[in-house]
Amino acid sequence: MNPFYHRIYRVVRHIPKGRVATYGIIARLAGRPGAARTVGWALSALPEDNDVPWWRVINAAGRISFSGQDHSAVLQRALLLREGVRFAPGGAVNLGTFGWPSEAYDSAVASHKRAASTRRSRRLKGLRT
DNA sequence: GCCATGACGTTCC
């Protein structure tokens, strides 16, 4: 297995309980800025007997990256709620509050970037139908 | 070895 994966898993394990991190941040901490997609790929490749808190990893918009009806999304949301992470009315997590590491989320930068990401997955999947 | 895909992100309009 590639060192990146190990780095990624190691970083994810460092996420404190009750906090969340974005794929981009994970990729950056793992030493591969811009490899956010790879982070998702690595997490999807997690074995069943893993000790990695994958549910603490979300996208830059502070939302679950799965389809809303997907059981994994429900599970992830439930696990986060259990740890004290609160979801905003829009279904997004306030990264300025729960984001980890805190210094990585200078609320200013994260302002208008929230909107962009979410629609992409819909486009990819929605286009197939 | 090239092409397509994906738990994403940043920039431009």
Place this chain on the structure above:
DNA sequence: GGGAACGCCATGG
């Protein structure tokens, strides 16, 4: 503030 386009890295066919 919302939507569309381009770029990113690794994997699978």
